[in-house]
Amino acid sequence: PRQDTASLVVLVTGASSGIGEATARRLAAAGHRVVLGARRADRIAAVAADIEAAGGSADHHVLDVTDPKSVLAFAAAARARHGRIDVLVNNAGLMALAPLDAVRTDEWDRMIDVNVRGVLHGIAAVLPQMRAQGSGHVVNVASVAGLRVDPTAAVYCATKYAVRAISEGLRQESREVRVTVVSPGFTRSELAEGSGDEAAREAVRAGMEIAIPAEAVAGAIAYAVGRPPEVDVNEIVVRPTAQG
Ligand code: NDP
Numbered sequence: 001p002r003q004d005t006a007s008l009v010v011l012v013t014g015a016s017s018g019i020g021e022a023t024a025r026r027l028a029a030a031g032h033r034v035v036l037g038a039r040r041a042d043r044i045a046a047v048a049a050d051i052e053a054a055g056g057s058a059d060h061h062v063l064d065v066t067d068p069k070s071v072l073a074f075a076a077a078a079r080a081r082h083g084r085i086d087v088l089v090n091n092a093g094l095m096a097l098a099p100l101d102a103v104r105t106d107e108w109d110r111m112i113d114v115n116v117r118g119v120l121h122g123i124a125a126v127l128p129q130m131r132a133q134g135s136g137h138v139v140n141v142a143s144v145a146g147l148r149v150d151p152t153a154a155v156y157c158a159t160k161y162a163v164r165a166i167s168e169g170l171r172q173e174s175r176e177v178r179v180t181v182v183s184p185g186f187t188r189s190e191l192a193e194g195s196g197d198e199a200a201r202e203a204v205r206a207g208m209e210i211a212i213p214a215e216a217v218a219g220a221i222a223y224a225v226g227r228p229p230e231v232d233v234n235e236i237v238v239r240p241t242a243q244g
Pocket of ligand 1 (some may be wrong): 013014016018037039062091114142143183184189191192
């Protein structure tokens with residue numbers, strides 16, 4: 001089991017922009033060893049270089065969370081470098097908004113693959129190591145869309161409800177692994193440009209006018225990670241004060 005003051009080995013998926021990038025920077029600044037994963041190699045390399053230039057510890061690996069082999073390789077690389085895995089932040093996600101009757105089945109599949117299967121692949125890749133260590137922490141980024149359903153968001157909401165269900169199941173079954181769900185409201189990032197139909201994208205852009213910075217969500221994640229090992233913060237909802 002880890003010490004309170006240890007420098008933790010923290011894996012962050014979707015660390016190339018938005019909340020994942022802010023989380024990697026924040027946790028590295030707190031003295032943790034971060035391992036960044038995403039598909040855009042140039043972006044994670046640049047963020048890792050920035051972190052190292054500021055005196056932090058950061059590795060980066062190309063990662064596609066929809067591919068279980070890629071996620072296993074990501075975890076294996078972190079373990080090979082650091083000998084352990086203390087925290088996994090399952091953050092990679094995408095949002096494509098459109099009414100169900102637009103029948104954008106490709107986008108439904110992509111959201112399920114990244115937001116649900118991606119989270120499961122992450123858990124599968126780190127759980128054996130965390131069990132062997134006798135400690136670990138899985139932080140899953142859900143959304144306020146995991147707490148309420150709105151028009152054009154049925155499938156996105158379904159994926160985020162699923163993230164909360166999976167998290168609660170993991171929590172109940174784990175006496176050694178901490179589980180935290182962080183559910184952001186409107187947060188400045190590249191998420192709005194994901195895809196979906198133009199009307200829905202326009203509505204999200206309007207919401208983004210009141211959005212909080214990604215650092216605000218990173219702060220919530222850092223709070224949960226920073227509690228003593230016997231304290232498991234299970235759920236944090238963080239949204240703009242002005243969000244209805
Ligand atoms: P961004 O679009 O800025 O970041 C999404 C990240 O996910 C990127 O780093 C992207 O990297 C990564 N990603 C996407 N697909 C894959 C994949 N197949 N494999 C690996 N990485 C992938 O948006 P946010 O920072 O906002 O999103 C982060 C999380 O926060 C998501 O789960 C989102 O649902 C959630 N969220 C966001 C809210 C908001 O208002 N912004 C509100 C509530 C929740 P790359 O393209 O390089 O692979």
